Amino acid sequence: RIAYVNGQYVRHSEAAVHVEDRGFQFADGVYEVCEVRHGMIVDLTRHLSRLDRSLSELRMAAPMSRAALTFVIREVLRRNRVKNGIFYMQVTRGAARRDHYFPAEGTPPTITITAKSTDPSAAAKKYANGIKVITLPENRWDRVDIKTVGLLPNVLAKQQAKEAGAQDAIFIDRDGIVMEGASSNVWIVTPDGELVTRPAEHGILKGITRTTLIDVAKKLGLKVVEREFKTEEMLAAREVFFTSATGICVPIVEIDGKPVANGHPGTVSSSIRDTFFDVAEKTAI
Numbered sequence: 001r002i003a004y005v006n007g008q009y010v011r012h013s014e015a016a017v018h019v020e021d022r023g024f025q026f027a028d029g030v031y032e033v034c035e036v037r038h039g040m041i042v043d044l045t046r047h048l049s050r051l052d053r054s055l056s057e058l059r060m061a062a063p064m065s066r067a068a069l070t071f072v073i074r075e076v077l078r079r080n081r082v083k084n085g086i087f088y089m090q091v092t093r094g095a096a097r098r099d100h101y102f103p104a105e106g107t108p109p110t111i112t113i114t115a116k117s118t119d120p121s122a123a124a125k126k127y128a129n130g131i132k133v134i135t136l137p138e139n140r141w142d143r144v145d146i147k148t149v150g151l152l153p154n155v156l157a158k159q160q161a162k163e164a165g166a167q168d169a170i171f172i173d174r175d176g177i178v179m180e181g182a183s184s185n186v187w188i189v190t191p192d193g194e195l196v197t198r199p200a201e202h203g204i205l206k207g208i209t210r211t212t213l214i215d216v217a218k219k220l221g222l223k224v225v226e227r228e229f230k231t232e233e234m235l236a237a238r239e240v241f242f243t244s245a246t247g248i249c250v251p252i253v254e255i256d257g258k259p260v261a262n263g264h265p266g267t268v269s270s271s272i273r274d275t276f277f278d279v280a281e282k283t284a285i
């Protein structure tokens, strides 16, 4: 495998950044994960736009032009012969002697890109029966709208889910309002057949898959409502599912040990999954 590190394509096993990298010391960096299907990058434009937003919210400059970044991404995918899989890119404020203040102007950012192949049929099988989740109190900072590499609460939440015999966790705020998963957005299908997800202006990461799914729903003639909902409403829903770039649309069949509806994935999530790639933007490698 090959990774891109600051202008060079290096062997993945030897790819490294400096010990004083601010991503390593302060989680002072941002990232994106994109899906690749049938040799096509899914929703690249939206992911690059979100990267720009994350960088600007942290007052970091873009490491290179969008055209150059797209070129490097394609090159990493080609060198790793990825036809189906993901790539991960991370930009940090660079390496400098440890000091909370921003480093001196002109300190180059650190940019790394890795890619790996995945088996889409294995993923489909993995999600065919849906997943189990637990709910946990929201304990993250209030700028989770920025896709930073500071993911410790998410890491602890997922590990807690795993140790409880579930696969994932959903953060619930103090008022009982459903926020999002540890690495995904949450959707419900109400008993009336409405597709509901919470507003993404603050309090959650505005998922790219979430945005594209709104387009998918339109194509399927489904009504999407962006409003807050509480744990009880989620537990009484006809369907509950996650969206994320890597899972696309993952049915949730059990929450805190209680089944969702009849405990099997629903038809809305599966028709969304079947239509998603037709609607999403596809960029050839």
Ligand code: PLP
Pocket: 033, 180, 181, 182, 183, 184, 185, 204, 205, 206, 207, 208, 209, 210, 243, 244, 245, 246
């Ligand atoms: N919410 C969180 C906290 C995430 O980490 C992610 C993805 O990693 C998402 C939502 C889903 O975003 P996207 O659809 O862009 O992958």
